[in-house]
Amino acid sequence: MSSEAPLWTPPNTEDIEALPVGEWWDAVSAPVPVADRALELLGDRSGAVIQDDTYGKCYWLIGIDTARSWCLRQVRVLTALTDEGTLLGVPPASWGAEHRTHWRISLGRGRYLTDTHHLARALRQAVDEVLGPPPDGRQLCYRCQLPTDEPVIVAVEHSGSVAGATIYACPSHARTYPRDAVAEAGAMRRALGRDKIR
Secondary structure (H helix, E strand, O other), rough: OOOOOOOOOOOOOOOOEEEEOOOEEEEEEEEHHHHHHHHHHHHHHOOOOEOOOOOOEEEEEEOOOOOOOOOOOOOEOOOOOOOOOOEEEEEEOOOOOOEEEEEOOOOOOOOOOOOOOHHHHHHHHOOOOOOOOOOOOEEOOOOOOEEEEEOEEEEEEEEEEEEEEEEOHHHHHHOOOOOOHHHHHHHHHHHHHHHHHO
């Protein structure tokens, strides 16, 4: 993480502005539950983070071309591509949690870009703890009924004391599935158990 003053600041004070990724920074996006855990693990090593509650995502600003080869479930690296541009909605520097898109960790001296080595470790652990073990192979999404290479377990049907069928969703439909308290408790138990082992 750079301790210098940012070379870039949000250019407006009125509204969200779509800015090109790859000009000043690249970005890494993760679903908010994964980002929550990653932020706990990063502590004060995290740089600035934008949270977009409309889409349930958080975005870390990172150095250009520092994470192109990453492959983590539901984590995306936003970078400039040869044949097309990528835009990220950037809120004014003063916007906090009262806005749907806001700075979860504000931009400032010592809080600009996040070191990708620290971020990669935190996100790997957060993905494992929050999403659980990766399912084997492609699965059908419960909602769109299309196969997905990144299936998300959204529920495990129970019959008495025995677990039954597992219900999967593609990443875009996972957040719309009605919450399963038993599945969430299992994920929390796994996460707490791993903390005790470490």
